[in-house]
Amino acid sequence: GFAIAPREHPPRTLVAGTHTEAGRKESRPEWTNQDACLTLPLGSSRMLVGVFDGHGDHGGMIARAIRDLIVKLAPSLFGEDLDPAGDPLPDMLTRLFRVAHEGVSRGGLAELSGSTAALAIVDTAAGVLTCAHVGDSRLVVASADGGQIFFETTDHDIEGEEEQRITEAGGDVRDRTVSGVSSRRVFLPGLEYPGLAMARSIGDAQVHGYGVIPEPTVTVGVALPPGGVVVVGSDGVWDQVSPQEAVAHVATAASGDPEEAARSLVQEAQARWLQGGGDVDDASAVVVYLPSHEETQTR
Numbered sequence: 001g002f003a004i005a006p007r008e009h010p011p012r013t014l015v016a017g018t019h020t021e022a023g024r025k026e027s028r029p030e031w032t033n034q035d036a037c038l039t040l041p042l043g044s045s046r047m048l049v050g051v052f053d054g055h056g057d058h059g060g061m062i063a064r065a066i067r068d069l070i071v072k073l074a075p076s077l078f079g080e081d082l083d084p085a086g087d088p089l090p091d092m093l094t095r096l097f098r099v100a101h102e103g104v105s106r107g108g109l110a111e112l113s114g115s116t117a118a119l120a121i122v123d124t125a126a127g128v129l130t131c132a133h134v135g136d137s138r139l140v141v142a143s144a145d146g147g148q149i150f151f152e153t154t155d156h157d158i159e160g161e162e163e164q165r166i167t168e169a170g171g172d173v174r175d176r177t178v179s180g181v182s183s184r185r186v187f188l189p190g191l192e193y194p195g196l197a198m199a200r201s202i203g204d205a206q207v208h209g210y211g212v213i214p215e216p217t218v219t220v221g222v223a224l225p226p227g228g229v230v231v232v233g234s235d236g237v238w239d240q241v242s243p244q245e246a247v248a249h250v251a252t253a254a255s256g257d258p259e260e261a262a263r264s265l266v267q268e269a270q271a272r273w274l275q276g277g278g279d280v281d282d283a284s285a286v287v288v289y290l291p292s293h294e295e296t297q298t299r
Contacts, residue, residue: 013291014047014124017259019266020284023236023273034060035234035284036067038119043080045125049286051137053234055201056113056194062203063115065107066100070119073099078121089121090218093132097202101214105205112194114203117216118153118232124291127224132216134200136235140243144227144292146251151222152243155198155235158184162199169211180278181239186212227292236283237265240272250287258287 022033034054041047050070054063076082077092086092097117104110116135123129129151131139136155142148156162158173163184166173172187176195185195186207196207202214224230229251237246246265253261262285273280 014041014045014122014288015258016047016049016286016288017257017262018284018286019259019262020234021266021270021282023270023280023282025279032060033282034063034115035236035282036060036063037284037286038067038070039286039288040071040074042075042078042121045123046078046080047122047288048074048078048119049122049230049232049288050117050119051232051234051284051286052115052117053135053137053236053282053284054113054115055196056204058109058113059115062104062110062113065104066115066117066202069100069103070096080125089130090132090220093119093130093218094216097132097134097214097216101202101208104203105208110203111205114196114201116198116234117202119216120230120232122224122230122288122290124224128220129222129224129230130218130220131222132218134202134214134216135198136238137233138235138238138243139230139232140247141222141224142229142231142243142247142251143225144229144251146229146248149243149247150225150228151219153217153219156200156217158186158197158199165213166199166211169209171207171210171212180276186210224290226290228290230286230288230290231265232286232288233265234282234284236273236281237269237285239281240269240283241265246285256289258289262287 016039018037038050052063116137118133118137120131141151250261
């Protein structure tokens with residue numbers, strides 16, 4: 001359980017911290033972490049944050065390649081001092097995901113490996129967040145005390161319209177339980193692989209021929225609560241810790257240090273995986289503490 005004690009003071013500026021830990025697979029003692037995290041300041045009041053959760057034999061390499069590409073391109077796309085009359089953010093984010101997908105698919109390592117991506121531009125001067133995501137890495141925005149969730153992304157599970165697109169493209173969708181988690185998965189027609197548990201991803205070139213797409217869901221204009229928190233995490237966190245628990249946990253982290261809050265959240269998720277017995281998923285979190293009212297008004 002979490003100790004609940006209020007943070008001393010909300011930060012005066014935008015601060016973020018990350019933590020990631022490798023899981024453990026009983027059948028693969030040599031397991032290495034396939035998650036990657038990103039925090040990139042783009043000026044005094046704007047920051048890019050993200051989590052990438054790789055899967056398949058080359059998933060870790062792909063997750064890191066996507067992150068590194070975004071770090072390289074972001075300043076010229078999303079920098080604070082850029083002309084706001086440029087391309088709309090949703091178009092740029094969608095194009096960025098497409099470029100990342102084409103980039104990793106070209107190398108030949110992404111035939112049966114890929115990654116999620118949950119990416120957000122936090123803009124405290126404008127008081128809004130813009131996010132883009134594919135897969136099941138999730139982003140949550142909550143009040144300063146963690147008591148109220150204002151926004152949460154929806155995972156791209158294989159259901160509804162997403163499933164319809166895959167079956168219409170000839171993909172096979174079946175229920176499978178892996179590491180104790182039961183989900184609908186997409187397979188190549190008549191084959192027993194790859195069993196991808198999401199309808200959108202970057203990479204996974206073989207199933208992208210069967211209705212899996214790299215187009216992100218883009219959400220614009222998410223209001224940032226003064227002194228509030230943003231948490232981005234891989235499903236290694238969310239499969240064990242509910243969004244309500246997670247935001248309450250980081251909002252009340254007494255140190256007020258986002259890095260420490262991210263570490264503590266990831267370690268709690270890992271402890272719960274271990275209690276369940278069996279495999280432990282890689283787990284990653286980015287924690288952002290938003291500046292309080294006073295600060296944003298004095299700018």
